[in-house]
Amino acid sequence: MSDEIFFAEDDFEEVKLHGSWKVLIVDDEPEIHAVTKLALGDFVFQDKKIEFISVFSGAEAKKAFMEHDDISMVLLDVVMETDDAGLIVADFIRNELNNHFTRIILRTGQPGQAPERDVIVNYDINDYKSKTELTAQKLFSVVISALRSYHDINVIEESRKGLEKVITASADIFSLQSFESFIEGIMQQLSSLLGGTKDVAYLTSAVMGPNPIDQYNSRELFVFTGKGEYENKEGLRLEQVISGPRLKSCLLAYTNKSLIYEEEYMVAYCDSKSKRGSILYLSGLPSKLSANDKKLIELFSHNVQIAFDNILLNKELQDTQQEVIERLGQALESQSEQGRHILRIVKISQLLAREVGLSKEETETLGLAVPLHDIGKIKIPEHILLKDDKLTPDEIEVIREHVDFGYNLLKGSNRPLIKAAALIARDHHEFWDGNGYPRGKSGDSIHIFCRITSLADAYDVMRHKHSYKDAWSPEKSLSIILEQKGKQFDPVLVSLFEKNIDTIEDIITLYPDH
Known part of the structure; x- marks a missing residue:
């Protein structure tokens, strides 16, 4: 990566405020609401003002918490409709809503009704103040302390969620799907550590195009994953999601392989040893990034593309393996004039595998092994x-x-895929009732891969023209399958086959013989 870092030109515009802190005032005295709002009217913390919500009873407070899940703090009177109304609300927040984020500040005009020591010990509150001691300055200090705690707790929670995603994904890091979770987790941690960035996007030229292999030398960038505004934008081109000066910054960072820091957003080029390129885009940044923040972003951008390159290399090897097997199957089709028979029975077999409850890995293995059945x-x-x-x-x-x-021909391999293909090649002519060949196996002693392949193969053969027969209708073909239920074919698979016959016919229509 280039060491060059770009910064926006200085200007003297006012600092822009991002969002607000929701503060709930719960008190049965209207004057308390008015005084509190007056004392905190010009309050700003971390570029956010206060959004006040006023209620006048414990019941209204509970309702407010049900309607708002992002209340930062509550200034809670103890004595309202009952002597312990505030304490009941505090218990409701912590134990019924399981909300341990909102900071609870108890205020009371009658300290003797709820002694401070008892309340602190028995309730999960964050501060206890007498209304008479809360001057404007002390109220300001209490609110600052509470909001700082609320912010820090949320940063820790975001980091925990991000780390959880990374740990979950690392169990199967060489799966493209889990790598998406891995990237999402790292982005979540990164944005929270930077103070809670609003929108994040990871864009790359290596995937998400119409033909990913051909995209390696392309300068087009596609959204791989995103957060906030860019969530659910996967596959869209850079120009479709970012415009104006921000788009120019993205293109500049990508072209110069650099990092660009602006007032509200930043773009980091993700280094790569291959011809693939990626950028990390974050907006809604804190007003000023520290040196540690910038180092963290640079570290991320240096390493994330290396991991991504390894994933794509592994995927390319898998795709190459699949294509070799498919081409071998097509060569066999050419010999027997069967057109796209292999492709159709792969699709039908994988459909049945999912329906019968096989895992994603088993379904993928079956799809790769089926082309070698004959x-x-x-x-x-x-x-x-x-x-x-x-x-x-x-x-x-x-x-x-x-x-x-x-x-x-296949049995000597230690590879799970080739082992599966060998088994299918030998046993896909075994019958459920034991009257098949070569070994006369029956029932569950015939591997599920073989039972699925047998059914998919037989139906597709019936539905298409061959040198020795004309194509049969869907009705005639299905009727024969149903007649052989519990004889040639697994009865459970036949039931699933019949249930999904419309989808199977769609597959046959989608992949006709040449």
């Missing part, structure tokens, strides 16, 4: 494989040998 057919002579007439008993025996040949 790899043993490379040993079958073409004059038998493409024969129009009825096969002789000897030719049928040759056809059946393809399952063992395919299994023997």
